Amino acid sequence: DTAVSQTPKYLVTQMGNDKSIKCEQNLGHDTMYWYKQDSKKFLKIMFSYNNKELIINETVPNRFSPKSPDKAHLNLHINSLELGDSAVYFCASSPRDGSSGANVLTFGAGSRLTVL
Amino acid sequence: GQNIDQPTEMTATEGAIVQINCTYQTSGFNGLFWYQQHAGEAPTFLSYNVLDGLEEKGRFSSFLSRSKGYSYLLLKELQMKDSASYLCAVLDSNYQLIWGAGTKLIIKP
Numbered sequence: 001d002t003a004v005s006q007t008p009k010y011l012v013t014q015m016g017n018d019k020s021i022k023c024e025q026n027l028g029h030d031t032m033y034w035y036k037q038d039s040k041k042f043l044k045i046m047f048s049y050n051n052k053e054l055i056i057n058e059t060v061p062n063r064f065s066p067k068s069p070d071k072a073h074l075n076l077h078i079n080s081l082e083l084g085d086s087a088v089y090f091c092a093s094s095p096r097d098g099s100s101g102a103n104v105l106t107f108g109a110g111s112r113l114t115v116l
Numbered sequence: 117g118q119n120i121d122q123p124t125e126m127t128a129t130e131g132a133i134v135q136i137n138c139t140y141q142t143s144g145f146n147g148l149f150w151y152q153q154h155a156g157e158a159p160t161f162l163s164y165n166v167l168d169g170l171e172e173k174g175r176f177s178s179f180l181s182r183s184k185g186y187s188y189l190l191l192k193e194l195q196m197k198d199s200a201s202y203l204c205a206v207l208d209s210n211y212q213l214i215w216g217a218g219t220k221l222i223i224k225p
Contacts, residue, residue: 107158
């Protein structure tokens with residue numbers, strides 16, 4: 001029943017490790033996103049994919065690499081983790097690519113990453 | 117630069133009314149969203165305004181004035197479960213969502 005599901009919910013790891021977060025949506029939406037929410041609670045867009053194609057790639061380190069095998073999945077792989085990567089990462093989806101107004105986002109429950 | 121301002125925290129009493137303000141300065145405007153986020157959970161959609169005026173949805177209403185770069189979310193008959201953060205987000209001219217930091221609303225009995 002879960003509309004946007006992401007795993008794992010919690011991730012604790014050491015600096016320098018590589019980790020992945022998976023995301024799947026069963027809403028039939030065309031567009032998927034990765035957001036980072038830091039300790040100050042700002043939501044920052046990282047990536048946006050429309051039908052498996054990258055349409056937004058904000059200024060994030062190239063240690064972060066999204067992969068979209070199909071339009072229902074958008075995974076996030078992070079290499080060489082750093083302390084500053086600690087945050088909550090939210091996956092989201094929307095019906096369209098945002099070039100129309102009322103494009104409501106449905107978020108996953110979030111993945112809390114802690115880098116030690 | 118682009119900027120969304122909201123109060124950091126507000127406190128209100130159960131059963132009362134509270135108004136959460138949001139002012140924005142963005143490059144263009146294609147609509148304003150309000151989302152609710154309970155602690156440790158995902159943001160969920162509350163409302164969308166693109167024209168000036170008030171949109172009412174049950175206990176929640178959202179107002180927009182484009183000329184003033186201003187919106188508010190009005191919550192009536194407050195319940196304890198309304199304790200959450202309320203996020204204001206504006207869609208700019210490039211259809212990019214610009215998010216505020218959110219207002220943490222604390223409801224007291």
